[in-house]
Amino acid sequence: MTGRNNDVSKKDDNYTHNINKNNERTLDRRGFMKTLAGSAGVFAVASLPWGAIAAKELMGLSDKEYPHHKIADVGNVAVGDSVEFHFPSEHDSAVLIRLEKDKYVAYQNACTHLRCPVYWVKEEQEMVCPCHHGVFDVNNGAPTAGPPRRPLPEIVVEVNDGAIYAVRVKRYEA
Structure with missing residues (x-):
């Protein structure tokens, strides 16, 4: 199990072998900012129709009977x-x-x-x-x-x- 210099094989090491796995999702600052900007963009695009309706209503108040x-x-x-x-x-x-x-x-x-x-x-x-x-x-x-x-x-x-x-x-x- 142990070799020279107290080396432990990865399959036997229960403490560190599961820290970084292949295909594991990681979210660093850049990834977080991309997600945040993308979410803000989706929200902005989704709210455009409601903003257009509100602007149309406000602009037409002077003529509305x-x-x-x-x-x-x-x-x-x-x-x-x-x-x-x-x-x-x-x-x-x-x-x-x-x-x-x-x-x-x-x-x-x-x-x-x-x-x-x-x-x-x-x-x-x-x-x-x-x-x-x-x-x-x-x-x-x-x-x-x-x-x-x-x-x-x-x-x-x-x-x-x-x-x-x-x-x-x-x-x-x-």
Whole structure:
């Protein structure tokens, strides 16, 4: 079994003969980086269709109209009052405010800071987010106080046959 100089044949050495076998897979740094780059490439190619759909949707927001949604009858909303409604989907909360006899504004009422609900305070003539004391200008939805930095998304409204309809959401422009 042992020869000169304490040589041990490989078939009898149970400690080292199985360290490197032929056809054994090894993963060094170069192989790891190739695998990582290949996986990232596959992920990027697989996500391209979804990115294209999202880009197409975002680029077309300014022209996108939704089915007109009746908010209320003109006679049911007094000057200075507000009406809550959902637009463009049942999950998107919004508020309509009648500022003057023939002037209506509507906004999605989720604060642009952390999506807390925004309320119309008639006495103050402003829209308020109670979570972090955000205040929005009722005429254009722009923030005037608090942490919000972006205006509320405006909803375009039309009056037809004595009823107020939500038509589309205006695209945010920086």
